[in-house]
Amino acid sequence: MKKQKGLLSILLGASLLLLSACGSGNESNVGQGSEAEEKVLRIGATGQSYPFAYKEGEKLQGFDVEVVEAVANKIGYKVEWHLADFSGVMGLLETGRIDTVSNQVAMTEQRKEKFNFSQTYAYAGTQIIVKDDNTVIHSVKDLKGKTVAAVLGSNHAKNLEKQDPNKEITIRTYESQEGTLNDVAYGRVDAYVNGRSVLLAQIEKTGLPLKLAGDPISYEEVAFPFRKDEKNDKIRAEFDKALTELREDGTLKKLSEKYFKADVTVKLPNQP
Numbered sequence: 001m002k003k004q005k006g007l008l009s010i011l012l013g014a015s016l017l018l019l020s021a022c023g024s025g026n027e028s029n030v031g032q033g034s035e036a037e038e039k040v041l042r043i044g045a046t047g048q049s050y051p052f053a054y055k056e057g058e059k060l061q062g063f064d065v066e067v068v069e070a071v072a073n074k075i076g077y078k079v080e081w082h083l084a085d086f087s088g089v090m091g092l093l094e095t096g097r098i099d100t101v102s103n104q105v106a107m108t109e110q111r112k113e114k115f116n117f118s119q120t121y122a123y124a125g126t127q128i129i130v131k132d133d134n135t136v137i138h139s140v141k142d143l144k145g146k147t148v149a150a151v152l153g154s155n156h157a158k159n160l161e162k163q164d165p166n167k168e169i170t171i172r173t174y175e176s177q178e179g180t181l182n183d184v185a186y187g188r189v190d191a192y193v194n195g196r197s198v199l200l201a202q203i204e205k206t207g208l209p210l211k212l213a214g215d216p217i218s219y220e221e222v223a224f225p226f227r228k229d230e231k232n233d234k235i236r237a238e239f240d241k242a243l244t245e246l247r248e249d250g251t252l253k254k255l256s257e258k259y260f261k262a263d264v265t266v267k268l269p270n271q272p
Contacts, residue, residue: 041077041235042098043068044089051201051259053103063197063259067121068102068224070251074242096227099235104195106155106220115225116232118239121252122264125216126159127196131184132209137191139214144168146190149180156193159218181208193217197256197264204261216268 045053045065052064060081072079082089082098090105092098094114106124107117128148130137137143140163150157152173160171172189174180183189185208192199196216203210224239226232246252252265 039077040080041068041072041100042080042082044082044084044092044098044101045103046086046089047081047083048085049103049198050205051198063122063255064102064104066255066258067246067252068100070246070255071239071242074245075238090225093225093227099232100224100226100239102224104198104222105225107223108155108220111225114228116228116236118224118226118236119243120221120223121243121247122197122222122256123267124220124222124264125196125268126156126193126218126220127199127216128191128193128213129181129184129199129203129210130191130213131187132211134190134211134213137213140164140217142213143191146170147172149174149183149189149192151175151177151180151194154194155220156195160193163217177202181206181210185209197260197262200260200262200264219268 045060047053047055047060049062049064051062053060053062055061060083069079082092084092086103089098089101089103093101100118104122104124105111107120111117128137128140128143137146140160143164145168147170148160149172150160152175157171157173160169164171177194180189180192180194181202184192191213196212199212224236226236243252247265253263256262256264
């Protein structure tokens with residue numbers, strides 16, 4: 001009987017010790033989990049948008065990648081990347097599975113109905129490019145009767161269509177950017193429209209005989225979109241503060257010049 005009591009006491013003591021250990025572990029994990037969650041920003045990008053957010057090997061890099069990482073560093077967050085095509089990442093944002101998108105999101109009126117935006121961190125202009133020996137095309141007016149390349153469904157293709165109400169321009173659409181620059185350089189099309197900043201970077205990278213033709217035909221402001229709720233309004237306010245500081249200390253300009261050889265974080269002289 002004494003042996004049974006002794007054994008019972010040992011088992012009871014071991015059980016209490018085990019319960020105490022489990023209780024301590026759970027409380028500790030909850031605290032760490034909450035703290036970690038508060039310090040992580042879930043950011044969407046395509047990983048295929050040179051030079052904004054693209055992968056080279058396994059490394060994600062680009063202008064927008066470095067801008068958001070600089071913001072996160074300022075406000076004490078770590079970045080967790082979520083990659084999908086552009087419509088996919090915007091869908092992730094809309095359903096609350098990510099906090100924002102860092103992939104040249106233009107502030108269109110349609111998007112403003114769904115999201116609140118941070119302050120502008122870059123300016124995008126729909127730009128025409130031509131072969132470097134072209135002396136005929138200087139503006140949209142010169143595109144009448146010409147064939148112009150554009151990426152299917154892009155804002156830039158839509159902006160060109162708005163400038164051509166009488167359908168006097170032949171717009172040849174491509175599924176992606178691949179091939180468009182070569183088609184201009186080798187005379188298969190007369191011109192190509194895309195974002196001014198991306199064209200500057202692509203001309204620099206490829207070395208193809210291309211040049212910008214005139215001023216952009218339209219302008220858009222680029223910013224970080226957030227869902228419309230109290231939690232995201234607080235994060236957006238932190239982003240705005242960090243972006244102001246990054247602009248004032250020259251970081252935004254430095255990053256822009258690294259990727260574009262120009263400062264796309266300020267308006268062009270003739271931009272309204």
